[in-house]
Amino acid sequence: MLHISELTVNWHVLEACNYDCYFCYAKYGKKSNFSRDYSEILRDLSNLSGKVINFPSGPISVQNIRINFAGGEPFLEKELGSAVSLASELGLRPSFISNGSLLTDSFIEHYGAMISVAGFSIDSFNTDTNQKIGRRDNKYKARIKILVHETGIDEIRRLVEEEWNRIKDTALNLPLEEVDRINDYFAPPTFETLDATSRSFEVKRFEDRGFATWVRANVIAHKKPGYAIANISLKPEGEAPGDITDDQMEVVADLAEKYSFDEIRATHEQNLVLPHVKLDDLYDVFLGLQEAGLATGNLGLISDMIVCPGLDYCALANARSIPVAQAISKRFADIERQYDIGELKLKISGCINACGHHHVGHIGILGVDRKGEEYYQITLGGNANENAAIGKIIGPSFAYDKIVDAVETVVNTYLEIRDSAEESFLDAYNRVGMAPFKERLYA
Numbered sequence: 001m002l003h004i005s006e007l008t009v010n011w012h013v014l015e016a017c018n019y020d021c022y023f024c025y026a027k028y029g030k031k032s033n034f035s036r037d038y039s040e041i042l043r044d045l046s047n048l049s050g051k052v053i054n055f056p057s058g059p060i061s062v063q064n065i066r067i068n069f070a071g072g073e074p075f076l077e078k079e080l081g082s083a084v085s086l087a088s089e090l091g092l093r094p095s096f097i098s099n100g101s102l103l104t105d106s107f108i109e110h111y112g113a114m115i116s117v118a119g120f121s122i123d124s125f126n127t128d129t130n131q132k133i134g135r136r137d138n139k140y141k142a143r144i145k146i147l148v149h150e151t152g153i154d155e156i157r158r159l160v161e162e163e164w165n166r167i168k169d170t171a172l173n174l175p176l177e178e179v180d181r182i183n184d185y186f187a188p189p190t191f192e193t194l195d196a197t198s199r200s201f202e203v204k205r206f207e208d209r210g211f212a213t214w215v216r217a218n219v220i221a222h223k224k225p226g227y228a229i230a231n232i233s234l235k236p237e238g239e240a241p242g243d244i245t246d247d248q249m250e251v252v253a254d255l256a257e258k259y260s261f262d263e264i265r266a267t268h269e270q271n272l273v274l275p276h277v278k279l280d281d282l283y284d285v286f287l288g289l290q291e292a293g294l295a296t297g298n299l300g301l302i303s304d305m306i307v308c309p310g311l312d313y314c315a316l317a318n319a320r321s322i323p324v325a326q327a328i329s330k331r332f333a334d335i336e337r338q339y340d341i342g343e344l345k346l347k348i349s350g351c352i353n354a355c356g357h358h359h360v361g362h363i364g365i366l367g368v369d370r371k372g373e374e375y376y377q378i379t380l381g382g383n384a385n386e387n388a389a390i391g392k393i394i395g396p397s398f399a400y401d402k403i404v405d406a407v408e409t410v411v412n413t414y415l416e417i418r419d420s421a422e423e424s425f426l427d428a429y430n431r432v433g434m435a436p437f438k439e440r441l442y443a
């Protein structure tokens with residue numbers, strides 16, 4: 001039997017990195033689903049020291065275990081120090097592999113003596129080369145807002161004009177083969193020639209109120225007579241927006257195969273779409289979705305939020321997004337109330353990077369950090385359609401346990417001030433402005 005003095009276990013504690021090297025699987029801001037249950041995993045690993053481990057290639061006697069914290073960039077993980085400490089206490093030999101940019105004197109002071117090996121990944125000693133490959137010394141440099149800030153808006157304007165003048169009269173030479181390839185890829189399916197209306201569809205809509213409700217919210221007219229576009233909301237009451245299980249995905253795939261030319265689309269609003277369903281088939285699609293818990297009829301309503309992963313998954317977050325969304329979804333669970341409120345785009349981001357598009361939400365919620373506490377800033381009046389607008393901040397931010405009440409106050413204010421049930425939240429806001437909302441919120 002083989003005996004080894006030290007077995008190294010690489011633990012990729014997260015996928016996120018503060019660099020954006022194009023050749024690496026780890027990416028800036030990437031969501032990590034990796035388990036970080038340090039206590040349980042480190043204890044299990046420590047039990048292997050001095051034991052015989054049965055690998056597929058045969059048993060190996062292992063004297064010590066070295067636990068190597070890797071990533072992504074492991075120093076983005078807030079609990080790294082505690083994990084190193086625990087690993088050391090359990091007799092494991094902690095080490096790490098890092099780009100070194102986030103290593104601090106304080107970490108070395110507290111945990112340095114416990115580290116058995118420190119590995120640093122280096123690609124070049126030339127700063128320009130590092131910048132070119134995405135290995136930046138400032139994680140925010142990849143962002144256009146930082147570029148604009150650092151370069152100045154006038155200089156950016158000048159550079160854009162200069163580039164535009166350089167290219168505007170040049171021919172756009174697209175290789176024809178490539179154009180054909182793209183056209184072929186997006187070729188429309190072979191639609192049948194159908195009547196524009198379907199009697200069976202109308203009968204089912206009359207007979208089944210749930211179906212009628214779902215159709216009203218989630219089904220959109222198709223340009224081809226006799227077909228419809230069926231949106232699948234991934235925002236059931238109280239669940240994480242945009243999540244779907246593997247079993248549910250199988251159901252959607254089967255429905256797409258049978259009823260929608262084997263085509264599913266994912267939207268930026270975190271929903272799915274069956275883009276070409278015959279009206280005659282819509283009821284069967286609805287029943288299939290309903291059985292899988294996917295027939296929530298809330299498209300465009302307040303519970304159909306766009307929500308970023310926030311602090312639960314994102315190393316860059318200031319605050320949690322998903323639990324806030326779940327609480328709002330529960331608060332507005334009554335679907336009739338949602339219909340009464342009408343179209344309302346609520347969007348949540350856990351930090352200013354705005355992956356949840358909060359800045360263009362009719363109501364936007366942005367997670368901010370106030371002295372280590374999660375707070376939420378509300379913006380109103382954002383709009384992502386052809387009349388695009390950035391929402392305006394209403395006032396001081398709200399604590400985690402106050403944000404859902406604040407959203408409800410905003411919605412109730414709208415219901416009081418709208419001039420009719422037909423006036424949408426955004427129209428009412430654009431008519432009256434911020435004042436009445438502000439008064440109610442900070443009264």
Ligand code: SF4
Nearest residue numbers: 308314317350351355
């Ligand atoms: S907006 Fe959300 S997902 Fe995007 S970086 Fe911030 S916390 Fe992470």
